[in-house]
Amino acid sequence: MAQKEYDVPVLEDHLPTPHLQRDALAHVRSHPAKPELQKALGFPGELVEDWEAKAVAKLGELLQKHRSLRVYLDACVKCGACADKCQFFLGSGDPKNMPVARQDLLRQVYRKYFTAAGKIAPDLVGAKPLTREMLDEWYVYYHQCSQCRRCSLFCPYGIDTAEISMAAREVLDHIGMGQKYTNEVILKCHQLGNNLGLNPAALRNTVEGLEEDIMDDTGVPVRLPVDEVGADVLLVTPSADFFAEPQVDGLIGYAKVFHQAGLSWTLSSYASEAGNFGMFIGSYDHMQKLAVRIRKAALDLGVKRIIVGECGHAWRVAYSLLNTTSGPWDFLDPKYPHPQHICEYTWDLIQKGGLNLDATANDDKVVTFHDSCNPARAAGMGGYPGGQFDIPRNIIKTVCNKFVDMHPDTIREKTFCCGGGGGLLTEELMPVRIAGMKPRMQALKQVMDEKGVTHMAAICAICKSQFTGVMPRYGMDPYMIVSLHQLVNNAIQLGTKE
Amino acid sequence: MAYEINGQTIEHDEEGFITDVSQWTKELADYLAEKETINMTPEHWEVVNFLRGYYNEYQIAPAIRVLVKQMKVAFGPEKGNNKYLYELFPYGPAKQACKIAGLPKPTGCI
Numbered sequence: 001m002a003q004k005e006y007d008v009p010v011l012e013d014h015l016p017t018p019h020l021q022r023d024a025l026a027h028v029r030s031h032p033a034k035p036e037l038q039k040a041l042g043f044p045g046e047l048v049e050d051w052e053a054k055a056v057a058k059l060g061e062l063l064q065k066h067r068s069l070r071v072y073l074d075a076c077v078k079c080g081a082c083a084d085k086c087q088f089f090l091g092s093g094d095p096k097n098m099p100v101a102r103q104d105l106l107r108q109v110y111r112k113y114f115t116a117a118g119k120i121a122p123d124l125v126g127a128k129p130l131t132r133e134m135l136d137e138w139y140v141y142y143h144q145c146s147q148c149r150r151c152s153l154f155c156p157y158g159i160d161t162a163e164i165s166m167a168a169r170e171v172l173d174h175i176g177m178g179q180k181y182t183n184e185v186i187l188k189c190h191q192l193g194n195n196l197g198l199n200p201a202a203l204r205n206t207v208e209g210l211e212e213d214i215m216d217d218t219g220v221p222v223r224l225p226v227d228e229v230g231a232d233v234l235l236v237t238p239s240a241d242f243f244a245e246p247q248v249d250g251l252i253g254y255a256k257v258f259h260q261a262g263l264s265w266t267l268s269s270y271a272s273e274a275g276n277f278g279m280f281i282g283s284y285d286h287m288q289k290l291a292v293r294i295r296k297a298a299l300d301l302g303v304k305r306i307i308v309g310e311c312g313h314a315w316r317v318a319y320s321l322l323n324t325t326s327g328p329w330d331f332l333d334p335k336y337p338h339p340q341h342i343c344e345y346t347w348d349l350i351q352k353g354g355l356n357l358d359a360t361a362n363d364d365k366v367v368t369f370h371d372s373c374n375p376a377r378a379a380g381m382g383g384y385p386g387g388q389f390d391i392p393r394n395i396i397k398t399v400c401n402k403f404v405d406m407h408p409d410t411i412r413e414k415t416f417c418c419g420g421g422g423g424l425l426t427e428e429l430m431p432v433r434i435a436g437m438k439p440r441m442q443a444l445k446q447v448m449d450e451k452g453v454t455h456m457a458a459i460c461a462i463c464k465s466q467f468t469g470v471m472p473r474y475g476m477d478p479y480m481i482v483s484l485h486q487l488v489n490n491a492i493q494l495g496t497k498e
Numbered sequence: 499m500a501y502e503i504n505g506q507t508i509e510h511d512e513e514g515f516i517t518d519v520s521q522w523t524k525e526l527a528d529y530l531a532e533k534e535t536i537n538m539t540p541e542h543w544e545v546v547n548f549l550r551g552y553y554n555e556y557q558i559a560p561a562i563r564v565l566v567k568q569m570k571v572a573f574g575p576e577k578g579n580n581k582y583l584y585e586l587f588p589y590g591p592a593k594q595a596c597k598i599a600g601l602p603k604p605t606g607c608i
Contacts, residue, residue, distance in 0.1 A: 031512045180512075185606055195606035202556035209564055240607040243561040245580065247608075275607055311607070425607065427513055427593075461607035 006431050008473045009091055009438045011445050017084045018093035025094045028431045030143040033178035040187050041286065044176035051175040052130050056113045058174045059106075062167050063114060068160070069167055073110045075157040076103060082151040082161075087416045088144050091435030096141050099151035099161045105137055106168050139177055142168040144432045147280065147422035148373035153413055162422070166282030169423075173281055181426035186277045186286055193293060194239035194273035200226075203269050206242045210252060220494040222259040224251075224267065227301070231266035233258075234298050236274040236318075237309025237342075238461035246468070247461050250310050250483025256492045257346050257485070261354050265307070271297035274314035275461070280423035284325075291317060291325035304333035307340050310483055312372035312421065312460030315341055319379035341381050343459060346488060347391045350398050356493040362400040365455045367487065368447050369393055369405070370440065370467075371415035372460035386412075392459055392484055399491035404451040410443040418458075420466025433470055441474050457484045503529055515596070515603050519553070522600030530598045534589075542586055542598075544572050549591075549599040559596050559604045 035045030048054050063070045082099040084090065089097040096102065104126070111118030111127035118127030128134065147162035172178065188197040198206065207224040214222045225231065235258075241251040258265050271293040278287030298306060306329075308318045318339040323329065332338045349355050369392055375381065381388040389412045397403050410416055419436025447453040458464050458481065468478035483489075501508045501516070503525055509517045514530070516522065527546060531538045538546075548568045552560040560568075562580065570578025587594040592604050 181605065188606070196604060196608065197558050197606070199557060202558050205556060206561055206564070209561075209567070213563070238607050243604070243606075244608040245562055248561065248563060426605070465608050 006434055006473070008434055011438070011442050011474065013446070015090060015439055015442045018090060020095050021093035022095060024092045025088070025097065025144060025432055025435065026140060028144070028429060029140050030426065031180040031428050033180045033183040037180065037183050037187060038173070038176060038178050041173075041178070041183055043173045043178055047176045051135070054175050055130055055135070055171050056109075058171045059110065059167070060114065062170060063110075066163070066167070069163055072103070072159045072164055073107050075159055076100060076107065077157070079156060081154050081156060082159075085151045085154045087148075087150070087419060087436045087439045088146070088432060091419070091438035092432075096137070097144055099155075102141055102145055103159065103161055103164050105134070105141055106164055109134065135172070135175075135177065138168050139172060142172070143179055143424065143429070145422060146373070146417045146419065146424050146436065148417035149377045150373070150414070150416065153377060165422070166279070168282075169280070170282035173283065179281070179423060182277050182280050182423040186281070186290070189273050189275075189277070189290055189293075193268075193270050195275050195277065196239040196243055196273075198239055198242060198272060200269035203242065203267070203272055207267065210248070210255070214252060214255070218494050220259070222255050222494070224255050225265065226267045227269050228266035229301050231264045231301060231303055233263055233265040233305045233307050234271075234294075234301055234303040235265055235267055235307050235309060235342075236271060236294055236314070237267075238275045238311040238314060239273045240461035240465060241309055242272075244461070244465055246479075246481055246483050246486055247310070247464055249486035249489055251485075253483065253485025253487075253489030253492070254309060254342055256489055256494060257349065257355065260356070260492060260494065260497050261349055262498060266301060266303070268294075268297035268301060270300070274308050274311045274318070276314060276317040277423065279313055279317055279321075287317065287321070288325045291322065295326040295329070298329075299331065305336045305340065306332065306338055307342055307345055309342050310459040310461065310485065312374040312462060316374040316378040337383065341375075341391075342485065343391050343395060344381050346485070347382070347395050350395065354497070356497040357399050357488070357491040358493055359399050359401045359491055361490045362487055363402070365400060365487075366402040366404060366451065366453045367396055367400045367455045367457055367482075368403070368444070368453045369396055369411070369484075370418065370456050370458045370463060371411055371413075372458060372463050373415060373417050373421055375459060376413055376415045389413075392457075395484060396457055396487060399487045404447050404453055406443040406447050410439065416440045416443070418460075418463040418466040419470065421460075421462050425462050425466055430470075433466060434473055437466065437470050437474070441471070441476065444476075455480050455482050457482050457487060459484050501526065501529065513597075513603065516600050519600055519602070522550070526600065527598050534594055534598065536587070536594070536598070539586075541569075541573060541577060544569065545583070545586060545591065545595050546599040549595055549601055553599070553601050559592065559601050562591055565591055
């Protein structure tokens with residue numbers, strides 16, 4: 001099958017608000033999860049006969065469970081502040097990718113079944129029954145939302161489209177309309193402990209290979225221990241770190257940092273994944289089941305601390321939801337923050353003078369930093385507001401002499417999604433991923449042209465894969481993308497401090 | 499969705515990856531390569547055979563750097579690099595080489 005060609009937006013010197021292109025992405029639909037996959041996750045195999053009643057019942061249950069969802073559905077006044085904030089709208093012009101329109105797909109059904117006005121005078125309040133066509137629109141457009149929450153930053157009411165999109169996906173799963181990509185990944189993680197599907201033997205083989213590579217490169221025996229009972233720290237990191245470029249170079253960076261610090265640490269073959277796709281499909285059950293694996297590994301290995309690698313949504317689940325999903329974590333050592341982000345760990349060490357770093361090793365680069373959505377808008381770092389923005393930059397500035405930020409409207413809390421988060425990192429959604437990457441590419445191109453930027457660092461496996469996968473379509477070099485700890489990896493002087 | 503080759507029916511998924519690894523044959527690899535407009539050279543076969551061997555042992559495709567290392571062993575440093583792999587399989591070893599080798603496409607945050 002030859003590679004399909006897609007329209008790629010032309011990057012200009014600014015990011016225009018697009019002309020409306022009705023239904024521009026209406027044809028882009030995720031592959032459905034097959035019946036056996038759906039059933040393996042406890043969902044109906046295919047669309048149930050009484051889908052309308054089941055969907056409404058599920059929505060009712062979610063409204064009971066999450067007061068926030070009802071508030072978000074009630075509060076919108078259609079002010080339009082969100083309309084031009086979503087990268088999928090900005091890249092495609094499809095009006096249904098305006099956050100308000102995306103929310104309305106569920107909101108009109110909510111009004112019809114759960115509000116008095118919607119029951120009495122549906123036409124007056126924009127209430128609509130759940131039809132088969134509506135379900136299809138849900139399936140299409142709730143899988144064109146990366147749950148990045150950029151729109152909610154600009155909403156005067158703080159309406160969180162991500163929560164609405166998660167609820168819609170949860171309803172869809174419960175009537176038999178799951179998405180193949182996310183559900184396949186969740187099943188692999190239940191079965192093998194990671195999203196990729198690395199079994200323990202494959203994991204060991206992979207990290208042994210990395211130990212050999214480090215030895216060949218540096219002559220220093222840096223270890224990547226697996227299942228070491230009694231280690232102080234359990235590292236949970238996205239399984240892409242074992243597999244993909246440039247993620248692997250980041251993992252080697254963590255290992256070198258731990259080595260120089262003399263830290264006793266281990267990976268777990270049982271919980272070899274930080275990511276948690278349960279969040280993407282809005283399933284607290286699956287999110288919890290996946291998070292509990294990490295708890296079990298921590299208890300079995302007897303660790304005192306947990307450090308989370310460079311993964312965006314994992315950090316949200318760990319930072320904001322770890323106690324809810326798998327707490328209490330009172331068995332960990334209270335002297336340390338838990339969970340701790342790898343950036344927090346490394347920055348702390350740098351401040352204490354624990355690492356010997358030579359920034360000239362990165363003198364061939366002018367580096368910028370892409371804030372990933374979940375650390376930026378759904379979590380924190382360092383125990384103070386804005387720490388999640390400063391700490392990664394502080395590390396980069398320590399290991400690179402040349403650092404430049406992108407346009408202020410595209411970084412920190414206003415950062416754009418890479419275009420592949422929230423369960424969109426799958427081939428059939430390529431037109432959506434290309435469109436959604438436009439704002440970030442525009443901002444990157446600007447600093448390349450004006451400031452000579454050569455590399456963009458990120459702290460999320462999905463961002464790194466989305467960028468390296470899609471940038472060639474924009475005529476840009478995928479090797480520009482680096483893991484933050486890859487820069488640390490380049491700069492660290494092994495054998496001088498240990 | 500299925501390929502018909504020499505009277506054999508081989509099921510595949512939406513992206514053309516075969517669903518039963520054991521149904522793979524050399525003829526299927528040639529057929530798929532042709533569809534991908536790839537002319538199978540000894541270097542292509544080295545990749546495909548290595549992928550299949552690794553998969554038999556570990557039930558997953560190897561990381562790209564593992565593949566690169568193997569190419570270095572087999573053909574020397576000028577062919578043992580990422581860039582050369584992409585010259586062999588322009589749409590990537592995961593997407594194209596795995597498909598031709600009959601392996602499931604690796605998915606996750608990659």
